Amino acid sequence: MDDSKITLTIGKQKNIALIAHDGKKAEIIAWCEEHKEELKKHFLCGTGTTARMITDRTGLPVRGYNSGPLGGDQQVGAKVVEGKIDLIIFFSDPLTAQPHDPDVKALLRIAQVYDIPIANNKATADFIITSDFIDKEYNHDVINFKKNISERAETL
Numbered sequence: 001m002d003d004s005k006i007t008l009t010i011g012k013q014k015n016i017a018l019i020a021h022d023g024k025k026a027e028i029i030a031w032c033e034e035h036k037e038e039l040k041k042h043f044l045c046g047t048g049t050t051a052r053m054i055t056d057r058t059g060l061p062v063r064g065y066n067s068g069p070l071g072g073d074q075q076v077g078a079k080v081v082e083g084k085i086d087l088i089i090f091f092s093d094p095l096t097a098q099p100h101d102p103d104v105k106a107l108l109r110i111a112q113v114y115d116i117p118i119a120n121n122k123a124t125a126d127f128i129i130t131s132d133f134i135d136k137e138y139n140h141d142v143i144n145f146k147k148n149i150s151e152r153a154e155t156l
C-alpha cells in the first residue's frame, strides 16, 4: 500500500471552485442562480473576476483568488493538490484563445491527476450538482495530505 495516500471522509459540505472565461461568465452566473439553493450549502471559491461577478449577481458568497490570467487557475490547482477542492465548475471558452492557456491546461491536468470532478459545460455541471455525489459523505483519496480536515475550508 502507498503510505502517502490517505482516505478521508470529508462530510457532505463540499468545497466547490467556480471559474468561467469572459465569454462564459453570463452562463456560469445563470447556472449559479439556477442551483443557488444547493450551492448555498457548500463553500464556494473561484478565480477573481468570476467570483466577484457571481457574488454581485446572485448574492452567493464566493472567495476569490487572483484573476485567471494573473495566476488564479494556478491557485485553484494548488488547492486541488492540497486536497481542499472537491469539485470544479469551469466553463472554459472553446472558441476564444486565452493568454494563460498553459495555466488552464495545468488546472485540467491536475484535476485529472487527483481525480477531482470537473465540469467544463452546463450539461456536465447540471449532472454533477443534481447527483448523489453532492449529497453524500465524500470519501476522498488524498495524496500527501497534511492538514487536518477541519482546516480545509478555513485555509482555502
Ligand SMILES: O=C(CO)COP(=O)(O)O
Residues within 6 Å of the ligand: 019, 020, 021, 022, 046, 047, 048, 049, 050, 051, 066, 067, 068, 069, 072, 073, 104
Ligand atoms: O481566466 C479564467 C480561467 O482560466 C477566469 O478568470 P477570471 O475569473 O478572473 O475572469
